Amino acid sequence: MENNKGILLESGTNELEIVEFCIGKNKFGINVIKVKEIIHPIPVTFIPHAHPTVEGIIELRGEVLPVVDVARSLGLPPSENPQDDKYIVAEFNKQKIVFHVHSVTQIHRISWQEIEKPSEMYQGQNSQVIGVVKLRGEMVLLLDFEKIVVDINPDSGINVQQVKKLGKRERSTKRLLVAEDSPLLRKLLFDTLSEAGFDQVEFFENGKDAIFYLESLVEEGKNIVDEIQLVITDIEMPQMDGHHLTKRIKTNPNLKKLPVIIFSSLITDDLRHKGEMVGANYQVSKPEIAELVLKIDKFVL
Template identity: 75%
Template sequence: MENNKGILLESGTNELEIVEFNAGINKFGINVIKVKEIINPVQVVAIPHAHPYVEGIIELRGEVLPVISIANALGFPPSENQQLDKFIVTEFNKQKIVFHVQGVNQIHRISWQDIEKPSGMYNGQESQIIGVVKINGEMILLLDFEKIIVEINPDSGIRVQEVKKLGKRERSDKKLIAAEDSPLLRKMLFDTLSEAGYDNVDFFENGQDAYDYLENLVSEGKNPAEEVQLIITDIEMPKMDGHHFTKKVKEHPKMAPIPVIIFSSLITEDLRHKGNKVGAEGQISKPEIAELILKIDKYIL
């Protein structure tokens, strides 16, 4: 797995690799960057009164890690052939978590441009699906792992209380744009930015939509660096990821002066290198919302 990650150390290519795995009769995907290793299932110690998604805990090389059943999280029955089951050991949001899946198939390298946003007709607000990609005639569903974790432990998400500690603030004259594909995190960002005094924020579901907005300002004869004081972007987004979005902004002569802060669950040393290379002024790991607010203050006040 570590060798595969090396392929994606180039910056702003708008590509990713996903591990394809099974749950129920469906195929799902997880970004390779989130994956530390894939192991055969080991003995799980059950925890009394645990959340229904949580099978228990395991010890892995001296660390005690929670095990989450993807089948339980998605409402699927247990595996019919447990010999195919695997544990995917992940790290994001500054925590390690093990996901129990019903088989791992292969790794695919794809473009974010090929990932389609799920339609609201079949993907309600409570769904954990954030994208669909067609590979070899089959549909692979991309899961919102952050949402699954927040459903288990709401305190692991963005916390408005942290922003309230900063005190009353007046920032409403500052225009921000934010690219974030998760409806849950868009709502959390809206609430926390508003609490911090940043009421004038336009949200976009991916980097492509955000970049199109900035391009439209240029085509209207406006200076985007005067219209927009700062950009916040996630990394994982359909159509255009945050690194590619940042790279395009910084390569555009009229957009380049706008500070860009990457706010993502995937801020690791390898990814920090990528963010620096594409020109991001700041990189904050979710859910450190107070740190994000202070970073915004630094660049636009």
């Protein structure tokens, strides 16, 4: 796992690979493109008054990285066999974090269509689960690692203050389409885009619903650029991811003029080429909402 650049070289296939890991008897997953490497635990330096789920810090190849106890974050018991534990070194939102798990089992290649969105009945507003996938008769829960980090450090999330620093802005009549599966992030995007002057926004929970809406407008004979002026999409979404959504837009003669901005925690130097391959006009890393607004301005003002 030290170098996963050879994994999923294609882009826009609506597939992903997940690293399956365990906390006790519970099985969870993390998108493999977030994973830099998997290592055995090394000595941790305790940090006084740190967040309860932060075990401390380690030095790895000259970098000082925080270690997050995933079991404690999920409210689960500690490891019964700590000698078998693993550290998952992950990178997203322009930061590296080490996640302490109990074991790492294998890698699965699946389609986003196989991932079910958790039901509101059992998910709960503060759930860290963003998807459920059935593998070998068992259920693997995909975790929202961004939420785990924001729960530890709220300042690492989208902040409307970033937009306010741009100064007074006029109301815009332009209509934006946003594909984002997280209810929390949809609310934050609504608030920040409204602050930026964009209050005519159509929100969709995944790329599948978004492309269905866009294609239905075309079927109705409407000029798409009169209806929607710009698309903003996350990457990780059940049913259809943002790369596949972008590819569907850019390969459709009736939709390809639509500007697409990918707004995701997965925009890194190693992964930026994936968005370029499917024709994204811009890519902005979460939580840089002010940069997103400035990119929107280039197309709709």
